[in-house]
Amino acid sequence: MIKVTLPDGAVKELPKGSSAMDVAKSISEGFARNVISAKVNDKTVEVTTPITTDANVTLYTFDNEEGKKAFWHSSAHILAQALEKLYPGIKLTIGPAIENGFYYDVDSGEQTIREEDFKKIEDKFLELAREKADFSLREVSKADALAKYKAEGNEYKVELIENLNDGEITFCDHSDFTDLCRGGHIPNTGIVKAVKIMNVAGAYWRADQTKNQLVRVYGISFPKQKMLTEYLELLELAKQRDHRKLGKELELFTFSEKVGQGLPLWLPKGAMLRERLENFLKKAQVKAGYLPVITPHIGHKDLYVTSGHYEKYGADSFQSILTPHEGEEFLLKPMNCPHHCEIYKTSPKSYKDLPVRFAEFGTVYRYEQSGELHGLTRVRGFTQDDAHLFCRPDQVEDEFMKVIDLVLYVFGALGFEDFTAQISLRDPDNKEKYIGSDENWEKAEQAIINTANAKGLKTVVETGEAAFYGPKLDFMVKDALGRSWQLGTIQVDYNLPERFELEYKGSDNEMHRPVMIHRAPFGSMERFVAVLIEHCGGNFPLWLTPDQVGILPVSEKYNENAQNILKLLNNYDIRGFVDERNEKVGRKIRDAEVSKVPFMLIIGEKEAETNIVSVRKHGEGDIGEFSIEEFANIINNEVKKDLNSNNN
C-alpha cells in the first residue's frame, strides 16, 4: 500500500501501483470522469502512470490551468495526426499548448495549408477524436528514437532528440500515431468534443529568422461543443472593442495610403482627447519638478553616432536627410534622449542642481518592418511622453521610486489595474549586443530590481529584453485580443552620460558623471490611446471623452434653446454638441447612444420654459430632471473624482 496526500491535506491509502486516475476514483466516480491530468510530487504525469511510493498527488480537470494545458497539448497530437493524414509527407516539429488553445508547426514541403482547408482539418480531427484512442507514454532509447526520425527524414525531430539524453526520451502513442513527447496527456482522444482551427501562419524553426519557415496551424478545443461556441462569441465581443474599429467609428484617427503606412492622422476628436491626456500628465509633471523642453524633429547624424543609436539601428532606420549644397547628413529623430543630453550640457551643473528633469512630448520616427505595423499600437511616427532625469548616483533609487509613483498615478487615473511590471535585463551570454561596462550594468539592474521590489509591483523578469544602453522596467498591458503591449517604461542608463561626457561638480570640487533615467508613463501616445480605447471599449472616462453631453431638441423649434444651454454648460467647462438635425428625438437618442455620448439632454417645450433639463445617461436611460447648475455639478464632480481618486 502507498499513502497519497491530496492538496487539501487528505491522505488516501491505495494499493502500490495505483494511478492518479485510481486516486480520483477513490474520491468519486463522477469526479474521476472529469479528471484529465495529474501531477505526482509536482511532476506532470499521465493519469494512468502507476504510483509506486508515497506521494503528493494533484488532480486536474479542464477547469484548471494545468488541466487545460494537458487537454490542449493532447489536442495538438490529434491535430498532428490529422495533418499527417491529410498532407502525407509533411514533417512534424513541435506542438505545444498555449494560453488559448494550441498549435502545431509542420514543414509541409511543397504543400500549402490554406484557410479553406480548415473545415477539412476539423472534420478529420473530430473523426480521429471519436476513436477514443488511449494516450500512452513509453520510454525509448536515444538510438531508437533517432533511428525512427532519421528513417523518416525528419531533421527537426532528430535535432530535438540530439539535445536530449538517454533515459529522458519518451514517445506518446495513440491510435496509429506516435510522436516524440515528454508527456502530460489526457486519458483518451474521445474527451475532446469540439475543435476550431483558428488560423495558419508562418513561423521560423526555433524562432530563428535564419532558419526554415514552417507552417503553424493554430487551434482550440473543448470538452463540450457549448464551450467552443461561448469562446467564439467572446472573441467576437472582443473584436467589438478593437481600437481600429472604434477609432474609425468614433472618428478619433485614420490612416492614408498617400501619407504613408504607419503614420497616423489624428482627427479632431482624437486630437482633443490626446491633448487632454497630455495636459493631465503635464500638470502632474510640473508638480513633480519636471522642466519642459522642446527639441526639433531631426538631428545631425553625429548626434546619433555619439549616442550609439546610429551604430545599432542606423541601417534599419529612415535614411539620411541631406542638405542640398553642403551634403550634411541629418536623421529623423528616433529618440529624444540625445537632444536632452545636449540641453543638459548647455550650462555647468553642480551637485546641488541635481536631479534635473527634462520633459518633452517628443515625436519620433522609426522604420518598423512593414509586417509589424498594427493600428495605433505599432506605427512609424509617434509621440513619446518622454523625460530624462539626470541625477547623482545616490539619487537614482529615490528618483526611480518617484517615477514608479507617477506611472502608477497615471495608470490609476485611467483605470489600468491589470498590468505586469516587466524587468528587462541584459542577456549575459550576448554582452556584445550592449554598450557600457559590466559594473554599470550591474548597478543599473540592481537599482531596478530593488525599487520594483520595494514598491511591491507584480513583476516578471525577462533576460535579454534590455535596451542596448540599459535595463528597463516596462509596464505591460493586454489589448482586447489578449496581445501584450509595453506602455510605460523606466530605464536606468549609465552609458549615455558617458558617451556625451555629461558632468557635474560634486561637493568634493571634483567632476562627476550623472546617471540618467529615461521614463515615459504613457510610453507612446498612439499606443496608449489604442490600449485605452480597448480598455474602456470606447466609453472613455468623462474627463477625456470627446463630447460629454449631447443636447437633443425635441423639434427644430427648440434648437435655439439648446444652443443657449450649451453656452451655459460651456461656462461650467463642459463640452458637448447640439443635434440640430431634422429628426425625431428617438432617432437622436439612438445615434447619441451608438456614438457613446455619456449624457444626453432632451430639450422640448417644458425645458424651454423652465430652467430644467431632462437627463439621459448612456447605457442607463432617463435619470430624471435637473437644473442646469445641478447637472453641471454632476458632471464636474465625476470629472474631479476620476482625476483625484488616485492622487497622492
Added chain:
RNA sequence: GCCGAUGUAGCUCAGAGGUAGAGCACUUCCUUGGUAAGGAAGAGGUCACGGGUUCAAUUCCCGUCAUUGGCUCCA
C-alpha cells in the same frame, strides 16, 4: 522582412468572364415630433494600382501598394 488571407460607394458588405448592387451615411423635399432608427426623391464607384491572357477582365494570371492573422524585430 517572411508565411497566409483580404482590397467593390464615406462606412459595413453582397456580386459575377459580357461593362456593378444593398443597408447606413450624404443632398433635397415632406413631416415638427418627448426618451434607441418618421417618409419620399436624388446624388455618389477608373470595382486599390500596373501589366498579361481573352473578342471581352472589376472577375482569371503576374507584379506593386495597402490592410490583416501570425513569425521575426522593437532605441
